[in-house]
Amino acid sequence: KNEVEQSPQNLTAQEGEFITINCSYSVGISALHWLQQHPGGGIVSLFMLSSGKKKHGRLIATINIQEKHSSLHITASHPRDSAVYICAVTSGSRLTFGEGTQLTVNP
Amino acid sequence: DAGVIQSPRHEVTEMGQEVTLRCKPISGHDYLFWYRQTMMRGLELLIYFNNNVPIDDSGMPEDRFSAKMPNASFSTLKIQPSEPRDSAVYFCASSLLRVKQFFGPGTRLTVL
Numbered sequence: 283k284n285e286v287e288q289s290p291q292n293l294t295a296q297e298g299e300f301i302t303i304n305c306s307y308s309v310g311i312s313a314l315h316w317l318q319q320h321p322g323g324g325i326v327s328l329f330m331l332s333s334g335k336k337k338h339g340r341l342i343a344t345i346n347i348q349e350k351h352s353s354l355h356i357t358a359s360h361p362r363d364s365a366v367y368i369c370a371v372t373s374g375s376r377l378t379f380g381e382g383t384q385l386t387v388n389p
Numbered sequence: 390d391a392g393v394i395q396s397p398r399h400e401v402t403e404m405g406q407e408v409t410l411r412c413k414p415i416s417g418h419d420y421l422f423w424y425r426q427t428m429m430r431g432l433e434l435l436i437y438f439n440n441n442v443p444i445d446d447s448g449m450p451e452d453r454f455s456a457k458m459p460n461a462s463f464s465t466l467k468i469q470p471s472e473p474r475d476s477a478v479y480f481c482a483s484s485l486l487r488v489k490q491f492f493g494p495g496t497r498l499t500v501l
Contacts, residue, residue, distance in 0.1 A: 315490075325480060325492040368432060375445040377422075379432040 285309050288369050288380035295387050301356040303383045305369030308350065316343050316354050317368040319382070328354070328367075359387045393493035395481050401499045407469040410496045413462055414483030422490065423456055423466050424480040432480075438464065439487075471500045 289304045305314070316328040329336050329343040331352075336343050340359075345352040356363055364387050369380040394413040402408055414421050422437040436446040441458045449456070453472070458464040468475055476499050482490040 323478065323495055325482075325495075327490045327492070330489055370432070375437075376447070377434040379434075381431050 284380070285373075285378045286369055286371055286380040288367075288383050290383060291381065292384045293386070295359050295385070297360060297387055297389050299359050299387075301359050301363075301385065301387075303354045303367050303369075303385070305352045305354070305380055306350060307352075307369075307371045307378075309371065309373045309378075311350075311371040311373050313372040314345055314352050315370040315372070315377075316352075317370065319366040319368060321365065325368075356385075361387045361389050363387050393481055393483055393491050395479075395493035395496050397496060398494060399497045399499075401501065402471055403501050404472055405470045406500075407467065408471045408475075408498060408500075410466040410479050410481075410498070412464045412466070412481030412493060414464070414481070415491055416462065418483035418485050418491075419461075420484045420487045420490075421458060421464050422482040422484075423464070424482065425477045426480065426495075427477045435466070468498075471498075473500045476500050 286307045295301055313330050313332045315330050318326045318328050331343055331345050340357045342355040366382040366384050368382045371378055396411045419440050423435040424432055425435055426432045433448055435448045436456045437444055438458045454468055456466045478495045478497050480495045481493040484490040
């Protein structure tokens with residue numbers, strides 16, 4: 283079993299839909315990261331959080347430490363949100379990645 | 390700011406050759422990370438530095454891999470000798486106080 287598991291692996295949505303991507307982990311962590319990898323391969327760090335909720339534009343990330351679970355929400359999705367979204371956790375000095383969720387938003 | 394700069398962007402080499410990947414972090418950042426991404430294994434942290442000192446190299450796959458950071462503005466990842474299974478995209482990232490990381494564009498390495 284992977285230490286970091288994401289669901290779903292693939293997600294297709296229509297423009298305007300509300301999207302949720304989930305991340306569960308099995309180890310004690312000091313922080314959780316959400317990354318976005320564009321179709322061209324570039325990686326952008328979206329959020330780093332250790333508790334509660336963070337919001338940036340149409341993106342919201344939440345974490346529940348007790349349940350070892352985090353969600354990334356996208357409101358009013360747009361085709362430019364199409365990308366791979368990757369969850370990663372920091373545990374000690376280690377950084378462990380999930381396998382990513384491929385999101386496609388159709389116009 | 391130019392962001393994190395990596396060179397070369399693409400490298401094709403033959404098995405057994407030495408490969409050197411280069412990274413220039415964002416000025417003022419105190420952490421530097423090297424990652425590898427493959428279809429099979431996804432993203433993996435290879436090594437990271439804090440203030441030019443290697444902190445954790447447990448992700449370095451084997452002795453053929455080495456990384457250095459001689460100063461705050463430059464780091465190298467070297468593979469010697471290279472093997473076909475080293476083919477991957479190698480990312481460098483930097484951060485201030487290990488908060489938000491800024492990724493470079495990556496180096497796509499192909500070992501024939």
